[in-house]
Amino acid sequence: MKDNLSVQEMDKRPLLEVQNLKKHFEVSDGFRKKKLLKAVDGINFYLNEGETLGIVGESGCGKSTTGNLLIHLLEKTDGKIIFNGKDLDQLTKEEMRKSRADIQMIFQDPFSSLNPRMRVVDIIGEPLKTHTKMKKNEIREKVYQLMDAVGLDRSYGSRYPHEFSGGQRQRIGIARAIALRPKLIICDEPVSALDVSIQAQILNLLIKLQKEFSLTFIFIAHGLPAVKYISDRIAVMYLGKIVEITTKNQLFNQPMHPYTVSLVSAVPLPDPFIRDTRERIILEGDIPSNVDIPSGCRFRTRCPYAQERCKLEEPDLVELEKGHSVACHFPFRTIQNKKGEDELEGISASK
Numbered sequence: 001m002k003d004n005l006s007v008q009e010m011d012k013r014p015l016l017e018v019q020n021l022k023k024h025f026e027v028s029d030g031f032r033k034k035k036l037l038k039a040v041d042g043i044n045f046y047l048n049e050g051e052t053l054g055i056v057g058e059s060g061c062g063k064s065t066t067g068n069l070l071i072h073l074l075e076k077t078d079g080k081i082i083f084n085g086k087d088l089d090q091l092t093k094e095e096m097r098k099s100r101a102d103i104q105m106i107f108q109d110p111f112s113s114l115n116p117r118m119r120v121v122d123i124i125g126e127p128l129k130t131h132t133k134m135k136k137n138e139i140r141e142k143v144y145q146l147m148d149a150v151g152l153d154r155s156y157g158s159r160y161p162h163e164f165s166g167g168q169r170q171r172i173g174i175a176r177a178i179a180l181r182p183k184l185i186i187c188d189e190p191v192s193a194l195d196v197s198i199q200a201q202i203l204n205l206l207i208k209l210q211k212e213f214s215l216t217f218i219f220i221a222h223g224l225p226a227v228k229y230i231s232d233r234i235a236v237m238y239l240g241k242i243v244e245i246t247t248k249n250q251l252f253n254q255p256m257h258p259y260t261v262s263l264v265s266a267v268p269l270p271d272p273f274i275r276d277t278r279e280r281i282i283l284e285g286d287i288p289s290n291v292d293i294p295s296g297c298r299f300r301t302r303c304p305y306a307q308e309r310c311k312l313e314e315p316d317l318v319e320l321e322k323g324h325s326v327a328c329h330f331p332f333r334t335i336q337n338k339k340g341e342d343e344l345e346g347i348s349a350s351k
């Protein structure tokens, strides 16, 4: 894992650029009236090769929809996805086929994402059968190599998914996802359904494979701990928008959006003997509906610092410090208080 990308890496064009990406679903309000559910509502981010971007936020904020748009499981409503320097809308059929192989997904529930009637070797070998011209014996050898890479004993190859534990099933899903040597893998809550002791094993496996196979990850999760463990940078989503995006260290040491401050302050400090001086925001109320998004800043209904301007104007995602962008009219900044201790205080971002 890297916290700082080298200058050469920064100079290269990102592997993925997402511009003003939107997914609006038409839903019925129960009275035959159609409304728009704004699952993803204009998000922008980039991802460098070899990097892991964590995407975090409460249930329903649009994390999985973002992942599904990137692997073409869903049609976008608007925006641009530029992968490997190419606008996905402009690809030829052949280029599209290749890009589908280059972006893979690992799902939260490895059981429902694995065909229960297929043997493990067939599940892992399926993408090779569909997307390559490899011969049977080549596929078999490749499948065994993939099983070795994810720590599955070759002798398990003829078993079926139900014969495995959750962690082992996730290893099968990971082997299938890396079979075509993709460039980018979207990991959609890959450890949320697993016991805590198994979670670390799967995260460590992903980190090992990232190095071995030069992978780039988007790692989606509800909570910060797993994201903190694996990510280089983190994007925080709220109600279909990215409200803050920066490096992992910046996000934990100097969160600027009040929503991020609330998420970060809910993560216990690793050493209970260290005095916890972090600003604490305990969120009240439920997340509003994506069908009725509040005017102005969409976080304002739950924000203890909301002011009149927040009701009237939607804040843009603005880069306030190098590599640290925030969508808030009154972001937090770390300042020295009179006692000389670090303190977080809400101050206005004059744009």
Ligand SMILES: Nc1ncnc2c1ncn2[C@@H]1O[C@H](COP(=O)(O)OP(=O)(O)OP(=O)(O)O)[C@@H](O)[C@H]1O
Pocket: 025, 027, 037, 038, 039, 057, 058, 059, 060, 061, 062, 063, 064, 065, 066, 222, 290
């Ligand atoms: N096919 C669909 N039709 C209508 N609404 C949908 C559809 N898929 C997702 N949504 C809605 O879009 C919003 C975002 O859903 P999404 O699954 O992306 O959120 P999420 O952040 O991944 O949540 P979770 O952590 O619970 O998976 C939710 O309100 C969800 O109900």
